[in-house]
Amino acid sequence: MSDQSKKLAGCADRYLQYETDEVMTWCGGCGNYTIQNALKRALALENIGRDNVIFCFDVGCSGNGSDKMEGYTIHGLHGRVLPLAAGVKIANHKVHVIAEAGDGATFSEGAGHVIHAVRNDYPILFLHHDNQNYGLTIGQASALTPKGCKMSGCPQGNPVDALNPLEIVLSLGPSFVARVSCTDTEHMTEIFQKGLQHDGLAFIEVLQSCPTFNKDTTHEWYVENIKYIEKELPKYDPTDLWAAKRLVMEETMYLGMIYHNPEKQNFLKAVEHWDPKCPALVEDVHQVDVSGIMAKL
Amino acid sequence: MSDQSKKLAGCADRYLQYETDEVMTWCGGCGNYTIQNALKRALALENIGRDNVIFCFDVGCSGNGSDKMEGYTIHGLHGRVLPLAAGVKIANHKVHVIAEAGDGATFSEGAGHVIHAVRNDYPILFLHHDNQNYGLTIGQASALTPKGCKMSGCPQGNPVDALNPLEIVLSLGPSFVARVSCTDTEHMTEIFQKGLQHDGLAFIEVLQSCPTFNKDTTHEWYVENIKYIEKELPKYDPTDLWAAKRLVMEETMYLGMIYHNPEKQNFLKAVEHWDPKCPALVEDVHQVDVSGIMAKL
């Protein structure tokens, strides 16, 4: 038993509070199962209860988990989970806010939002479910689908180059970038914990298998093509932006902490008069006297 | 007289066809004047007449030039000029299509569009008017306004880090990236010509002075802080992506060809059955017999 499992055994109730007895509706072998499990493990290990976390979901297969996570969840519009989650965090900075979205939602419908969520460094944990296609709308190409893939809507093969999501994120001045794979629950759990501890936008690229529509990057393919930074590159320094920029351009999928910028000032701290000790905005709605202002008009 | 001016003298009529006798409405000293002049020069030198170019404008101060350029122009919605221009080019690949937009339009309202215009490599010339603020709506901060700048809407100073536009563009697999400054009309003309010759998306970062709302990067400031790649870095190879990525992170504003990828297949060429020789879609609207298809249903 890994020490993670031992610790987990000690706080099983904290894990079970999020467990549902509803029938799960993802396909067999879908990466979403392990990703959701790892998230529950991380929450349990970080001792974050249902009164201390709000889950925000985009529309896509990962979003269909929004009523299968027994906690306060909001299932918004396609592509819009990042500004939605940012609005939640700004209103209530005292609770953890987690946002989850697919590759279609994040780099097509919501491409503008991911740029500015990273730039503003809203203090939320963001899981990017990268299954390299549109699962819920039955298998169209996304912006991350390799050129040439035959998908619904491009029978002659996807005509356009795929984007490299992490190459883009690293060009936005992020504060925390990591990569995990749905094939390794323990590692996901560990990185999700780090993301929950991070006081800024934790962008986590989650390599997600989608056996139904993505026959290329299958569970097995990932297992063969992933490597762990901690094991393979012991001298890797995640605060070195150029090292990170080079790493994400490599064929091999290195998992772990890719980039971390402790100096970046998160969104709330950048507000000159904001103070973490002052009440959350949700607790602060009161009649404000404006007579001082009116006197000067 | 530079040889460019000599050549121009030879085709003054081609330049004058675009000249307007309407009163221009930009502020005195605005960079838009020289940018528009350079564009007219480039069109004249490339012998591109009004039957061979369509100008697409975004909403912003540069967009107010849309009825001051005597040719076929369309003045669309804020942030949407790139997909608009792409639609024009797809419909009529036989004419040049030029798109112009400000930094608010390109990296805030239309941030999603610029990502996918570069990725799809639509064959259009795109001038990014970077005056680092929202001019037309009277001086708010844009995504490129430096952190700390006091602007309308952020009296305590812009709380958010600025994006580096070229760092982002170079993370999208572009085919042509150059930078010019409104302070050097000849150099702009030369680069605009190259852009007009390029058979893909020519992204040109135009450093634009805005004396009214941007007191930091003034005309004089640019003149002092720009350098020319051709002069300063003779051995610079624009096909080297990593060299380009490093160049755009430097304080000094290097002007000229930053990156060029001749292998990138532009949008139309990537369509398997498209052929430049076949009629433009605007000439090809005809009744299509679908009996063959119906017979198989």
Added chain:
Amino acid sequence: MNTRTRLRIAGQSGTGLLSVGSILIRSLRDMGFYCVADREFPSLIKGGHSCFTINFSDQPLKSLSQTCDILVTIDKPSTQAYFDTLDEGGVWVHGYERPVGLKDFRDTADKRHITTVHMPTRTTAKEVGGTDLQQNVVLTGMAWKVLGLPYDILETEMKRKFAKKPQFMESNLAALKAGYERTEYQIPQTKYQIPKKKERRMLIDGNHAIALGAIHAGVRVYYAYPMSPSSSILTHMADYAKEVGMIVKQGEDEITVANLNMGSWYAGTRSLCATSGGGYDLMTETVSLAGIIETPWVGIIVQRPGPATGLPTWTAQGDLNLAIYSSHGEFARCVIAVSDPEDNFTLIQHALNLAEKFQIPVIVLSDRVTGESLLTVPEFAQNTIPIERHLVTGKNLEKLDNHDRYKITKDGVSKRWIPCSHPDKYYFANGDEHDGMGRLDEDQSAGEMYAKRFRKLETLEKDLPEPEVLGVKKEADISFVGWGSSKNVMQDIIGQQGISGKRQGVRINYLHYSYVYPLKTKSLEKFFKDNPNVHLIEGNHTGQLGQLIEQKTSLKFKGKLLKWNGRPFFVEDLENYIKEQMPKTK
């Protein structure tokens, strides 16, 4: 005489119920039956109950019944979900290996005189050399036998379906035959006549028909962002693109799609895009741009229940107000609603012509049931609607003045010519208010350009056809007014193709709006005058066409048949409503 026979195949998404359904319906079509079929499925990829329902008859059918005569169930959860839709005296066909958990279904079956037709399909498939993949093929054979229809038709269809996968051919045929031959029970022949003359009909849905209509009318580029129930239009267009020389681009979001569509129309080709309600919300600002630069723009909304994500795989007519009133500012637009494959094919051609004739945005409203239910229809007549471009071309360009493009005219329509078609006759398509050439105009007089554009609505209204009356000409016992997909169920009811077959002598008629906005009211007023008992029928909660009628006229409906739970109108809905509304004497 009602000869509607109702077959339902129920199974969890992804368990092959569609392939069973497709072989059966193709075989019925080959025998010359009129068929209508539709899927009910949840917004999930796998799991969740879904069914494929086929109604067929020797008379034309366009809508479905809510219940069925024959229920074929692939798995137990779907039996659970759909068992009570099997009518008294119906037939239950299934192939479960183990009778476990079937007890209460068997009891209900007995109570309701339901005949059970069963064989262990997996064992049967294996016996004849197949694998458990072929259990559904056995089931298909069983169902065809229960229908009492000739085996050769079914076999031909199986061969055609697996022509490209010969490796399965042999085992498939064996399993099919076993299922057919080992089944004894057949439903009584009185149910229907086997059609004599075999007029060849296509099996096609609305989304496929509208794609063909657009291609036929010269659309040269199609843009879309995937969103059910419109995604299959993208798939069809992409499949035909090469063959018909069209460019198809999956945009990265709906605003990209709307502006690609705008740019291609402005440049002078024929372009098209499609989405559903939520995606259209994102396009409305661009439709407003088409309004002020007076440039054609055609888009399809395949409606589904909102608000927000709502019910992605169900049907609704809840976005009529969205199509008419969204997009800021006031400008002329046209809203057209399609119902069956035939008018999907024709109305899209008229939509493209109207958009160019009046230089306006035209919104075509479809919905899931129209877009995705399969009907047997004869091949569409071609070249019946000539392409009208209304462009100044060739020598006429010389006579143009730059200020002709947005010239203030009585009927509101000015001349349009393709950008760059003449070097000197340039104009500015300006999103700001402008003069005749498109130059910025902020003077008081700019109000005249605003009014000029809006005058097109009146001119357009005069140009549109009046709504059509179906059924008895006058003095109906009960009359309905509706639009879009409501036409299908109304035609079945009027054609006595409900379930009860006989309409107890009730005189029914129906006024159908294909062109919904601007609303024509002449025949509507006459319809209310000619018929004493006029009701509204709409697949939404607020009766949106009814509101438009109440605003434009002082007509009052006797009652409103509204439905908004994501299900289409079934023939039972109309029959029950008519029974309630008719005075007891009838």
Added chain:
Amino acid sequence: MNTRTRLRIAGQSGTGLLSVGSILIRSLRDMGFYCVADREFPSLIKGGHSCFTINFSDQPLKSLSQTCDILVTIDKPSTQAYFDTLDEGGVWVHGYERPVGLKDFRDTADKRHITTVHMPTRTTAKEVGGTDLQQNVVLTGMAWKVLGLPYDILETEMKRKFAKKPQFMESNLAALKAGYERTEYQIPQTKYQIPKKKERRMLIDGNHAIALGAIHAGVRVYYAYPMSPSSSILTHMADYAKEVGMIVKQGEDEITVANLNMGSWYAGTRSLCATSGGGYDLMTETVSLAGIIETPWVGIIVQRPGPATGLPTWTAQGDLNLAIYSSHGEFARCVIAVSDPEDNFTLIQHALNLAEKFQIPVIVLSDRVTGESLLTVPEFAQNTIPIERHLVTGKNLEKLDNHDRYKITKDGVSKRWIPCSHPDKYYFANGDEHDGMGRLDEDQSAGEMYAKRFRKLETLEKDLPEPEVLGVKKEADISFVGWGSSKNVMQDIIGQQGISGKRQGVRINYLHYSYVYPLKTKSLEKFFKDNPNVHLIEGNHTGQLGQLIEQKTSLKFKGKLLKWNGRPFFVEDLENYIKEQMPKTK
């Protein structure tokens, strides 16, 4: 007795006409006059003609006259643009150095008995130690003298304005004095009484008032993307953020803003956003989300003429249909319209309360003239509208069941509590159709949840106040029905504050809608019964409130006063319309 005096300062954008205007209006306010002032300016940064118009009186004023008594012109092009808005017998004040190009103005002036008051302001400024920067200050002194008002008031205001720029103080005062003292001409004193009692009034516009109202009502976060005419709300909120402990975030586009607003409301604080018509198009999908997850969402649309970019710096009431019918699907919402600073301050507080009480999106419609014209108003009464949060809190949370959040109730409203306020009472705010707790529900019964949400519209309608009648109670010679900014001109006309001053004994009244949707019709029906000659007044082309009234009732308007050229209703518009509509006998 009409004592409206009309002063207009014309100059190109950026030539300092605003600073001249602001000193004059502040001084008039200090003297106890009622003032109303508005800018007309083109959608450019520099150049183009613009003017600042002040109307003042000892009686309350709320709207402007189209023409002026005193025209102060800063540059020649603006003289050209505005000269003919100076009435017969008016006064033209200018300070050009060289008389070149003034010939024809001088001729017109003579013909129309216009007195010209002139001194070379640049030379005068220099003479008294100023620079040509002070020429406008000289002009300010001249204008004040023409008005015949005491110098000390003007001087105090100048000192206050340049308190933070002492380096200019001295030369400014010298130039001011020179302008004042060297001017001989004064308009005849009969024009107006100088108010005796000096009730202190604020000078404030609608945008500023709505910002203060929102802050007062406990809004804790404000989101906006700059878009005129709403941008000044962002500037005000940002300026006060620190002082009132509020967070202000300029979003990167309107969809970001709408979803930030949605997230903050869902999390349980009070949030607000504002935009104009085009920006709101981009927010409509998110408003539909608020509809299905039954979560409050408040947004302001400061209207300007569309379609598309339209006329960014002008005014319109063209987006009522947008507010009522946009956003796909059907759900309950409320549309409120503001008119003067006072109801900007109060109605935003009611909007926030209604949004929380009914858990619905509330759209507040303003427009450029309401948002940006300055009025003298007494300080707003505070604490008159208690904050109503309608949240389950504290011990009551224990009694909750997870399924209470979207429980199907008669009035459509279920319980709401702040996420995380209790660890076990979680619920799913689900954009898909759902059950009481928010779990996905695709069954037929889901229609009941759809209807439950919509029932809130009826409950809301009963809760809203009826429209208010202004002017004579009954039997008016001519009556008007309108909403939003139309109230201002109607109040001036009813208060005999048109130009003609005497209303020739015409009895006028006006039914004003602040709460426009859902439309209340009881007092409307009574208004039509009590008054024989009811007309519609709306600042748009299609009479959108009129259409809503025609749809909901069978009332018919005798006539419609519509205006859609970007200019607000001037008192002349009403006076001319009334003259046309009144039977000749009056």
